[in-house]
Amino acid sequence: MSLPSHVRLVEVGPRDGLQNEKQPIGVADKVRLIDDLSAAGLGYIEVGSFVSPKWVPQMAGSAEVFAGIDQRPGVTYAALTPNLQGLEAALAAGVREVAVFAAASEAFSQRNINCSIAESLKRFEPVMAAAQDHGIRVRGYVSCVLGCPYDGAIQAQQVAVVSRELQAMGCYEVSLGDTIGVGTAGAVRNLFEVVGREVPRECLAGHFHDTYGQALANIYASLLEGIAVFDSSVAGLGGCPYARGATGNVASEDVVYLLEGLGIETGVDLPGLIKAGQRISQVLGRDSASRVARARSALE
Numbered sequence: 001m002s003l004p005s006h007v008r009l010v011e012v013g014p015r016d017g018l019q020n021e022k023q024p025i026g027v028a029d030k031v032r033l034i035d036d037l038s039a040a041g042l043g044y045i046e047v048g049s050f051v052s053p054k055w056v057p058q059m060a061g062s063a064e065v066f067a068g069i070d071q072r073p074g075v076t077y078a079a080l081t082p083n084l085q086g087l088e089a090a091l092a093a094g095v096r097e098v099a100v101f102a103a104a105s106e107a108f109s110q111r112n113i114n115c116s117i118a119e120s121l122k123r124f125e126p127v128m129a130a131a132q133d134h135g136i137r138v139r140g141y142v143s144c145v146l147g148c149p150y151d152g153a154i155q156a157q158q159v160a161v162v163s164r165e166l167q168a169m170g171c172y173e174v175s176l177g178d179t180i181g182v183g184t185a186g187a188v189r190n191l192f193e194v195v196g197r198e199v200p201r202e203c204l205a206g207h208f209h210d211t212y213g214q215a216l217a218n219i220y221a222s223l224l225e226g227i228a229v230f231d232s233s234v235a236g237l238g239g240c241p242y243a244r245g246a247t248g249n250v251a252s253e254d255v256v257y258l259l260e261g262l263g264i265e266t267g268v269d270l271p272g273l274i275k276a277g278q279r280i281s282q283v284l285g286r287d288s289a290s291r292v293a294r295a296r297s298a299l300e
C-alpha cells in the first residue's frame with residue numbers, strides 16, 4: 001500500500017497529556033498552550049474533558065479553558081464526555097465536537113469509567129442521540145488495544161467488536177489507543193488488518209503511547225496499513241491515571257519530523273510546535289520528552 005500524501009494530527013496534549021499531571025496547572029497556562037498549538041497549525045486540539053473531578057481533578061477547569069481560548073476558524077476544539085452529564089456540561093461550555101471512550105479490556109473499563117464495556121456502550125447511546133440533536137460530531141476511542149495493565153494480552157478481534165459498535169452508534173472515527181505503549185509494529189499491522197475488516201480504515205486512527213519507545217515505529221506500521229490520522233501530544237506530555245507506569249503519548253514534534261521526512265503533509269509548523277512544547281515544559285518544570293525538540297534546542 002502506498003503512503004498517504006496528507007496525515008491529520010489530533011493534538012491530545014492539553015487533555016491526555018495534562019490530565020495525568022499531579023501539580024495544579026492554571027487555566028491561563030492551558031489556554032496559552034492551546035493557542036500556541038493552533039498558531040503552529042494544529043487543526044484538531046483536544047482541549048479537556050467533562051468527567052468527574054473526583055476521578056480526574058486536573059480536567060476540572062475545562063469549561064474555563066474553553067471560554068479562554070482564541071478559537072481559530074477551521075480548527076476543531078474537542079472534549080471528552082463519558083456520559084450524558086459530561087455532554088450537557090460540554091454543550092453549556094460551547095463545545096462543538098466531543099469524544100466518547102470505551103476500552104477493549106473489561107478491567108480497564110472498570111478502572112477508568114467504573115462500568116463494564118457493555119454498560120459503557122449503553123451509556124454512550126444517549127450521548128450520541130443528544131450530540132446528534134445538537135449537530136455535534138462524536139469521535140470514539142478504544143483503550144488498551146494492544147495490551148491491558150490488568151488483563152494482559154488483548155485479542156485484536158475484541159478491539160474490532162468494540163470499534164464496530166462505536167462506529168455503528170455514530171462515531172465518525174474510532175481511535176485505537178495503545179494506552180500502555182506495549183505494541184510493536186507487527187502487532188499494529190495485525191490490529192489494523194483485523195479491525196479494518198469491521199471498520200473502514202479511513203474511519204480509524206492510531207493513538208500510541210511511547211512507554212516502550214515503539215510509537216514512531218507503530219505509526220509507520222499504521223501508515224503502511226493505510227491509516228492517515230494519528231493522535232499525538234506536544235512535548236510527549238502525558239500518561240494515564242489508570243495505567244501505572246504508562247508514559248506520555250508519542251510527541252507531536254517527533255511525529256511531524258517523521259512525516260516531513262516521508263514527504264507527508266501535516267499543515268503543522270515544526271518550529272512553532274517546538275516552541276509550544278518548550279513553553280509548557282517550562283510551566284511543568286521539566287525537559288520536553290520530544291527527541292526532536294531536545295535535538296533542535298541543543299543547536300540554539
Ligand SMILES: CC(C)(COP(=O)([O-])OP(=O)([O-])OC[C@H]1O[C@@H](n2cnc3c(N)ncnc32)[C@H](O)[C@@H]1OP(=O)([O-])[O-])[C@@H](O)C(=O)NCCC(=O)NCCSC(=O)C[C@@](C)(O)CC(=O)[O-]
Binds near residue numbers: 016052086177178240
Ligand atoms: C465516568 C464516570 C463519571 C463514572 O463515575 P461514577 O462514580 O460511576 O459516576 P456516577 O454516575 O455514579 O456519579 C457519581 C458522581 O460523579 C458525578 N459525575 C458523573 N458524571 C460526571 C461528569 N461527566 N462530570 C462531572 N461529574 C460527573 C456525579 O454528579 C456524582 O457526583 P456526586 O453526586 O457524588 O457529587 C467516572 O468514572 C469518570 O469521570 N471517569 C473519567 C476517567 C477519565 O477521564 N479517564 C481518562 C480519559 S480516557 C484516556 O485517557 C484514554 C484515551 C482516551 O486517551 C485513549 C488511550 O490512551 O487509551
